[in-house]
Amino acid sequence: MATCDKELDARGLNCPLPILRTKKALNDLTGGQTLRVVATDPGAIKDFQAFAKQTGNELVESGEANGEFTFVLRKKA
């Protein structure tokens, strides 16, 4: 797993908090930097795809293990 510029723990949070926290965390990054988010909300899978598509931040990684979902986003340049 490559290191990311920032990590966000969104475990235990429910819709829409993972997305809102992600948006906030991305604000602290500059274009091209990456953010790793860990979430447990099953709705997050579709939501992160939709978030990436609509905001132009790239979803470079999306995975699931032991009931936890991991997403890596690259901030739009």
Next chain:
Amino acid sequence: MSTKKLAIIATKGTLDWGYPPFILASTAAALGYDVQIFFTFYGLQLLRKSLDHLKVTSLGNPGMPMPMPMPVLLQALPGMQSMMTAMMKQKMKSKGVASLEDLRNLCAEADVKMIGCQMTVDLFGFSPSDFIPGIEMGGAATFFEFAGESDICLFM
């Protein structure tokens, strides 16, 4: 691409129905939308400084999941509404659902514009000090100024 706009009319003043406007407004703002919410009639309760008074009721709401079957007349007994509200808040907390105050704060931070309906403020005898700071008061024409240009318009 020009910024998309979301206009919401919030008309309900219960704990459960307070969620849809704030969830959708905060999420749309995170997606880059310009968002305005027009609070009218009972929706004004969502602009009060404290939201502790908001309740949820099963009366007139047969779709509400109940922990056990209960005749409607029993549901109407004094104290039942408060009990159901306490149970709902407990459940939301345990499931990681944000509080309404938190969602409202997130909306404010994300520059969601909140407008109170002046007519219903007068009708119910509210004073400006009853509401959170940073909101505006306006009428139907104020709402249409933004809603007329919006991409999505929702009545809740």
